[in-house]
Amino acid sequence: MKLVTVSYPLNRSGLCLQHSHSLICRRSLAQRRYLNTLHAVESSDIVKVAVSQFPSAAPGRFINDNTAFVQQFPVRGYEVAPNQRASMVTIANLLQELAGNHAVGMWGRAEEGFASLPNAPDIIFVMTRLQIRMNEYPKWGDILELQTYFTDDGRLAARRDWLISDTASGKQIGSATSTWVNINMRTRKLTKLPEDLKIHFMRFADPQGRMSIPVEETKKKIPDLDADLQVEGPSQVARRSDMDMNSHINNVVYLGWGLESVPVDVYDGYELYEMEVDFKAECQAGDTVKSLIQPITHNSGSPEGNGASGTKHFLHMLLKDGSSTHASSELVRARTSWKKQVEL
Amino acid sequence: MKLVTVSYPLNRSGLCLQHSHSLICRRSLAQRRYLNTLHAVESSDIVKVAVSQFPSAAPGRFINDNTAFVQQFPVRGYEVAPNQRASMVTIANLLQELAGNHAVGMWGRAEEGFASLPNAPDIIFVMTRLQIRMNEYPKWGDILELQTYFTDDGRLAARRDWLISDTASGKQIGSATSTWVNINMRTRKLTKLPEDLKIHFMRFADPQGRMSIPVEETKKKIPDLDADLQVEGPSQVARRSDMDMNSHINNVVYLGWGLESVPVDVYDGYELYEMEVDFKAECQAGDTVKSLIQPITHNSGSPEGNGASGTKHFLHMLLKDGSSTHASSELVRARTSWKKQVEL
Numbered sequence: 001m002k003l004v005t006v007s008y009p010l011n012r013s014g015l016c017l018q019h020s021h022s023l024i025c026r027r028s029l030a031q032r033r034y035l036n037t038l039h040a041v042e043s044s045d046i047v048k049v050a051v052s053q054f055p056s057a058a059p060g061r062f063i064n065d066n067t068a069f070v071q072q073f074p075v076r077g078y079e080v081a082p083n084q085r086a087s088m089v090t091i092a093n094l095l096q097e098l099a100g101n102h103a104v105g106m107w108g109r110a111e112e113g114f115a116s117l118p119n120a121p122d123i124i125f126v127m128t129r130l131q132i133r134m135n136e137y138p139k140w141g142d143i144l145e146l147q148t149y150f151t152d153d154g155r156l157a158a159r160r161d162w163l164i165s166d167t168a169s170g171k172q173i174g175s176a177t178s179t180w181v182n183i184n185m186r187t188r189k190l191t192k193l194p195e196d197l198k199i200h201f202m203r204f205a206d207p208q209g210r211m212s213i214p215v216e217e218t219k220k221k222i223p224d225l226d227a228d229l230q231v232e233g234p235s236q237v238a239r240r241s242d243m244d245m246n247s248h249i250n251n252v253v254y255l256g257w258g259l260e261s262v263p264v265d266v267y268d269g270y271e272l273y274e275m276e277v278d279f280k281a282e283c284q285a286g287d288t289v290k291s292l293i294q295p296i297t298h299n300s301g302s303p304e305g306n307g308a309s310g311t312k313h314f315l316h317m318l319l320k321d322g323s324s325t326h327a328s329s330e331l332v333r334a335r336t337s338w339k340k341q342v343e344l
Numbered sequence: 345m346k347l348v349t350v351s352y353p354l355n356r357s358g359l360c361l362q363h364s365h366s367l368i369c370r371r372s373l374a375q376r377r378y379l380n381t382l383h384a385v386e387s388s389d390i391v392k393v394a395v396s397q398f399p400s401a402a403p404g405r406f407i408n409d410n411t412a413f414v415q416q417f418p419v420r421g422y423e424v425a426p427n428q429r430a431s432m433v434t435i436a437n438l439l440q441e442l443a444g445n446h447a448v449g450m451w452g453r454a455e456e457g458f459a460s461l462p463n464a465p466d467i468i469f470v471m472t473r474l475q476i477r478m479n480e481y482p483k484w485g486d487i488l489e490l491q492t493y494f495t496d497d498g499r500l501a502a503r504r505d506w507l508i509s510d511t512a513s514g515k516q517i518g519s520a521t522s523t524w525v526n527i528n529m530r531t532r533k534l535t536k537l538p539e540d541l542k543i544h545f546m547r548f549a550d551p552q553g554r555m556s557i558p559v560e561e562t563k564k565k566i567p568d569l570d571a572d573l574q575v576e577g578p579s580q581v582a583r584r585s586d587m588d589m590n591s592h593i594n595n596v597v598y599l600g601w602g603l604e605s606v607p608v609d610v611y612d613g614y615e616l617y618e619m620e621v622d623f624k625a626e627c628q629a630g631d632t633v634k635s636l637i638q639p640i641t642h643n644s645g646s647p648e649g650n651g652a653s654g655t656k657h658f659l660h661m662l663l664k665d666g667s668s669t670h671a672s673s674e675l676v677r678a679r680t681s682w683k684k685q686v687e688l
Contacts, residue, residue: 046410051449105398240603244425286578
């Protein structure tokens, strides 16, 4: 489809003689002459542009005998931080989009939610853990290629992994892994995937059970915060625009809330290279959320102390604000790892 | 560039004999046999998928002798509301992305900000008004085609318009217009574009001065709110992740804040078909923002009263919360128009 421009005949005052409801032109003859003069000063009739064609991004498709799914994404301008680089939040959004398109590719597009399992409208997949590791972040206009694949993970869970590459360099710049469980929407309880559905599901699984992050570096316990060491960042308010197709606050929003409490010298002077998130409960638009943070030090028992070799590590907790009758409830626990930014 | 899957030889315990840092496979032989069985039950070697190829979206390019710019955008899953439809906030983000890419196309990619004017690093374009009109909203996975063009608007301002089409139907589903002024970043004051720069700039202007919304329906005054009729919605907190390449809270975030105060029966039962926004001041990450709203009634002097023919109209005001030493300051004034949703 192409949008076509129509040139309208002008009367002496520069007003259109023809117009449609949505396309009205009104310009004085003097202005028209000015423009014509401008066009005339060019040696060629057409003005030269700096970038005449932008690179295209390949749409989603299956690879590896339909056991993995890839898609290219241009990083959009509203998805980058002041340094023009995509943030961890943007990366998480793209991982989710790829997972959603992968599901649509396998099962078809559903009328509601991200995708429904065939013949099991009550059963949904819920992400309980997400770990993203980034070596570098793409800039506005860069085109990323993301690949995803999944397999089962024990009797009750599934694992989905991602590889993140920069198409310009061909280099892998990040990886991610996640754990999913099945919930019966009717009973709101954890459920085992029925055997026939599991067989159906596993037909699309990665036959090698590839892991994008070495297994011994995944699923590391995120400890509770120490009440004496934790610091409370600015409270966050869940927005209506944070609600997603599953009618709950989108998972990725919690990552952003966690990052709000990071000290400003770290947020500005360090690069977030890893984020591990345990999702524990949901909240709704309008809820107020407390974002707590605690630096991980040698004393707290972690082998990776802050300050050593230019890296810093933090524990995070998000709490839904309680009322007089309800205690605060834990929504998310997370760990972030930062490395000192290289001065250019 | 393609991501390639490598099959690793497995030893008897199912562990990889070869692995790279980021690609380790570990699966028991029993699991492998289970998977092989699953694959064997298929009549064909390759499992069938519901959607094998997703539609592609054409990248940005100039049209009309380089006086307009078009780009196609797939609507991403994290950009839609619970009803799977893109929101006004998403549309505004895409308008901004197209404008940014258009600027990059004309002037080249800058190392900071959205795009710098050539030979005038201190002068930036600032949007002071945005009006978006949507007949219908696209769904997740739909591909939009957006077109944009600009021209001068009086001695000091410029106007940028957009047309929004659905590529599947070829139908125009929305339109938008905006007003921009130049600010000298050094003096923080309104400035006239130097004449040589204006000539340079106008070479890319739409020669017909097309308007995507009829001129008499644009730039209508958004009146002050009536203290007796206004209602305060939930306070909003500006997030770090709301900051954009110009190191301020992205314009589009204000639209979302405005919508937070709309009564729930309208937000859920009506469709927002028009939003007019006056941008008056900026705020920073960490600021608390009050979102005020007032229904427009016949009595308030507006010809378009609420309730008539299934439409509702509201005035909005965003205020940066004051402190003991500073009064609250007005950030944004807006008007929204809603039509009753058709039950499907």
